Amino acid sequence: MFRKHQLFRHIKRSSKSPVRRVAILIETTRTYTRELLAGVSRYIHRHSSWSTFIELRALESSIPPWLENWDGDGILARTHSAEMADAIAATGLPSVELRSSNFNRDAPFVGMDNDKIGQLVADHFLNRGYRRFAVYTLDTESFFRERVRKFVSYLKDEAGAECAQLPSQGESSPDDWEAHQAELIEWLNTLEKPVGIFATNDQLGTRLLDACQRAGIAVPDSVAVVGCENETTLCNFSSPTLTSVRFDGETVGYRAAEMLDEMMRKGVCRKLGKILIAPKGIEIRASSDQFVIEDFIVLRAVRLIREQAFSGITVAEICDKLNVSRSTLERRMQATLKRGAKAELLRVRFAEVDRLLKNTDLTIEAIAERTGFAYPHYLQTAYRERFGISPGQLRKQR
Secondary structure, three states, rough: OOOOOHHHHHHHHHOOOOOOEEEEOOOOOOOHHHHHHHHHHHHHHHHEEEEEEEOOOOOOOOOOOOHHHOOOOEEOOOOOHHHHHHHHHHHHEEEEEEEOOOOOOOOOOOEEEEEHHHHHHHHHHOOOOOOOOEEEEEEOHHHHHHHHHHHHHHHHHOOOOOOEEEEEOOOOOOOHHHHHHHHHHHHHOOOOOOEEEEOOOHHHHHHHHHHHHHHOOOOOOOOEEEOOOOOOHHHOOOOOOOOOEEEEHHHHHHHHHHHHHHHHOOOOOOOOEEEEOOOOOEEHHHOOOOOOOOOOHHHHHHHHHHHHHHOOOOOHHHHHHHOHHHHHHHHHHHHOOOOHHHHHHHHHHHHHHHHHHHOOOOHHHHHHHHHHOOOOHHHHHHHHHHOOOOOHHHHHHH
16 A cells, blocks of 8 residues: 655655656557547756656557556556546545546546537537437446537527437447347338437447448438547548547647646646546538538529638628528528627638637738738728627637
8 A cells, every 4th residue: 555655755856856756657549549648748848857668559558567666756647447547545645537537536637528528519410500410329438428418408499409318339249230230220210300419429430430321321411420529540541531539639638748748747646636628529521511501592692601711701791692682591590590790701711710729820911811801900800790709819728
């Protein structure tokens, strides 16, 4: 058992050591976790000098045998079991959890904001005209439940829509796989079409697309599918390719390293709190790249906005191209999308502004030019009015 005097020995040594020794127990097998490691690396190169232990790992890899007696300074980990959480806690070292706080509730947590993930997917379907929804999920982790809860509640609040749900079953043999795909096909056939389905991770998304292909269900015409995590190997392997939520792994890794560095400097091992990072957006691929808007005028308007929003097109120009009055376009868009043409135009522009602020170092002037805003100061003023912070403040949160 780890004793109190050992804890103080660790803290005292690490606070004086010029180079801190950090164990990184993060799997290297997935797109997201490699992004986490890139974020940790970026922090180290900018702010600190660490000697890091890192190895090729899968999520279920065993606990390193040396961890019990390791005289290091801190740990970054994605914990998959109570045994692993106990082993990390027993070291008495500062640690930060990057997967789930279920197993090690005393460690600070940095991870994705699952409420924002659920809302993002719901908005994606709503903005494409879907009014029927379903979710295909796992009930094995709290983060799956959080995504589903927000997806379902947001759709009910915004569109008064109910949401069909199917929990996934595990497979341990080819027979299990075939039985589950048959169950999935049966469920898909019961859903009224067209329908937007949220698969709470990309593995479930690929299963859905396979079931649609077997059942002869057209994707995305009858069933649109959005996965989660943007695991590029799975998303691009699927047929059709799978739309997916883009996690911000680099920011999660960076903020986790920043938190651990602060804990090691202060000699603190207790919980410092939770940091949740918003997703980067949605990587739209073939599984959800169409609109299902029945009003042809609204459909044409939405397509024009997607195609020309960043070139500075105005509502008056949209009306001219469609040969309709502004009042007619406004009434029909409100009936279909619950917002008018100007609101949709600004929504598309501000979404691109957010993307550029988070993922590039372009100046505000360059961003305004690329997103259809005539003047940078107008972009800054409108952004603050809309979101309550300035573009510069958002960029500092990266």
